[in-house]
Amino acid sequence: MKTIKGPAIFLAQFMGDQPPFDTLANLSKWAASLGYKGIQVPADPRLIDLEKAASSDAYCDDIRRTADDAGVAITELSTHLQGQLIAVHPAYDTLFDGFAAPHVRGNPAARTEWAISQLKLAAAASKRLGLSAHVTFSGALAWPYIYPWPQRPAGLVEAAFDELAQRWRPILDEFDRAGIDVCYELHPGEDLHDGVTFERFLAAVDDHPRANILFDPSHFVLQQLDYLAFIDIYHARIKAFHVKDAEFRPNGRQGVYGGYSGWADRAGRFRSLGDGQIDFKAIFSKMAQYDFPGWAVLEWECALKHPEDGAREGATFIRDHIIRVAERAFDDFAGSGASREHMRGVLGIGGDGR
Numbered sequence: 212m213k214t215i216k217g218p219a220i221f222l223a224q225f226m227g228d229q230p231p232f233d234t235l236a237n238l239s240k241w242a243a244s245l246g247y248k249g250i251q252v253p254a255d256p257r258l259i260d261l262e263k264a265a266s267s268d269a270y271c272d273d274i275r276r277t278a279d280d281a282g283v284a285i286t287e288l289s290t291h292l293q294g295q296l297i298a299v300h301p302a303y304d305t306l307f308d309g310f311a312a313p314h315v316r317g318n319p320a321a322r323t324e325w326a327i328s329q330l331k332l333a334a335a336a337s338k339r340l341g342l343s344a345h346v347t348f349s350g351a352l353a354w355p356y357i358y359p360w361p362q363r364p365a366g367l368v369e370a371a372f373d374e375l376a377q378r379w380r381p382i383l384d385e386f387d388r389a390g391i392d393v394c395y396e397l398h399p400g401e402d403l404h405d406g407v408t409f410e411r412f413l414a415a416v417d418d419h420p421r422a423n424i425l426f427d428p429s430h431f432v433l434q435q436l437d438y439l440a441f442i443d444i445y446h447a448r449i450k451a452f453h454v455k456d457a458e459f460r461p462n463g464r465q466g467v468y469g470g471y472s473g474w475a476d477r478a479g480r481f482r483s484l485g486d487g488q489i490d491f492k493a494i495f496s497k498m499a500q501y502d503f504p505g506w507a508v509l510e511w512e513c514a515l516k517h518p519e520d521g522a523r524e525g526a527t528f529i530r531d532h533i534i535r536v537a538e539r540a541f542d543d544f545a546g547s548g549a550s551r552e553h554m555r556g557v558l559g560i561g562g563d564g565r
Contacts, residue, residue: 212536215498217507218529219249219286221453224511224518226257235259235274239281246526249286250278251346251508254293254333261329264336271339285340286506287451290333290347291396296326297378298350298402323378326350330382338389344450344505345386346394346425349375349403349412368411375402376415379422386421394425394451405436406444413448423450427510428489429457433479435467439493446501453510454529456487474514481512483521484528491532499534507533 220242225232231241235258242250254261263270278285292310299307299319308316315321330347337345353371356363386393395403395412403409409424416422426449428438442449459479464470469477481487495507509525511518549557 212499213502213504214536215452215495215503215507215533216286216505217249217533218247218454218526219251219283219506219508220245220247220522220525221251221253221289221508221510222258223253223255223289223291225522226253226255233257236277236281239278239283242522243282245523246530247283247509249284249506249508251286251289251506253289253291254329254336259288259336261332261336264339265332266335268339271336275340285342286508287342287344287346287394288333288337288340290330290345292348293326293329293333294347294395295350295401296322297330297382298323298352298375300352300355302355303351327378327382331385334382334386334389334391337386337391342391344392344394344423346396346451348398349379349395349401351400351402353402354400371402372411372415376412379412380416380419383416383419383421387419391421392423392450393421394423396425396427396430396453398427398430399434404430405434406441409445409448423448425449425451425453427453427455428494429453429455429481429487429512432457432459432487432489433467435459439490439497442494442497442501446497446503449501449503451505452498452503452507454484454491454507454525454532455510455512456482456484456489456491458482458487477514480514483511483513483516484509484525486513486516491528495532495534499536 222238225238227233231237235252239250252258259274264274275285295307296310304319311322312325315325333345352374353368356367383393397404397409403412413422424445426442431438431441457479461478465472465478467479469479474480507529509522509529511521511525513521
């Protein structure tokens with residue numbers, strides 16, 4: 212069995228204009244000062260030049276050295292925003308346009324090609340950085356039709372997933388050549404948001420070996436999906452892990468859909484680690500049971516608590532939940548060391564008992 216690596220922290224929610232949140236070097240030192248051993252780095256030009264990282268070993272050596280000098284390791288690169296732009300329904304064009312480079316805004320076709328190129332650069336950059344996994348979003352064409360009213364035309368969902376697979380397959384192939392797993396965060400707003408949709412996509416890309424999962428239980432609480440059973444079903448495809456808490460407290464006025472309320476007033480909302488309802492002891496036990504090979508990475512999102520408090524508390528929370536796996540069975544002390552012949556005798560299949 213493997214001991215999960217960590218604690219680590221996703222830097223996206225902490226980037227800012229003022230120290231210590233303004234540069235990769237400063238964020239690395241800040242994370243290390245809180246007790247984190249790893250950082251998950253968004254492919255944001257304020258932290259990393261993706262084109263340089265894809266083409267230059269010297270630049271990647273500098274990036275690694277920046278993290279190493281602070282006492283942290285880079286766990287994965289993230290292209291959540293670029294992945295979102297692989298597939299955007301026209302209803303969301305304006306809202307998502309800001310995620311793209313300025314020169315492709317207002318041009319959906321060019322924006323998609325830019326996003327695809329970004330993901331391919333991320334594959335090369337991840338390889339040069341010596342990483343094994345990459346985290347991202349799938350994008351969405353079918354999300355506006357999540358609820359079947361008005362009735363969906365027959366074949367609409369299949370067409371959406373065929374198109375999504377067509378756009379992602381060359382990217383998955385690029386990651387395969389680089390030896391990197393693509394880990395989709397299953398997230399409402401994405402066409403890949405639960406087990407059923409992941410399986411639809413997996414079938415559409417012919418069970419591509421690089422199509423994998425970033426497990427984040429908070430999104431499953433808000434969907435009322437059994438996140439522990441999910442691990443049992445999909446553990447072979449779980450290659451990344453966001454440790455994020457959530458709670459779901461429905462009442463007589465709202466439930467899963469939230470009534471368009473803001474985050475603080477929703478029945479389902481994200482919380483800082485330990486403030487929500489997720490059974491992380493059971494999750495970390497299952498991750499240990501199934502030999503999860505990666506890092507436990509805090510993604511901080513909370514409707515109430517200050518982010519710096521959430522980050523400080525999160526390092527201790529994750530460290531205390533990581534299970535140092537046993538190197539031998541607990542009952543080895545009672546082993547009899549019986550020979551094969553003795554075991555056959557115990558079973559009554561030796562000698563005249565044959």
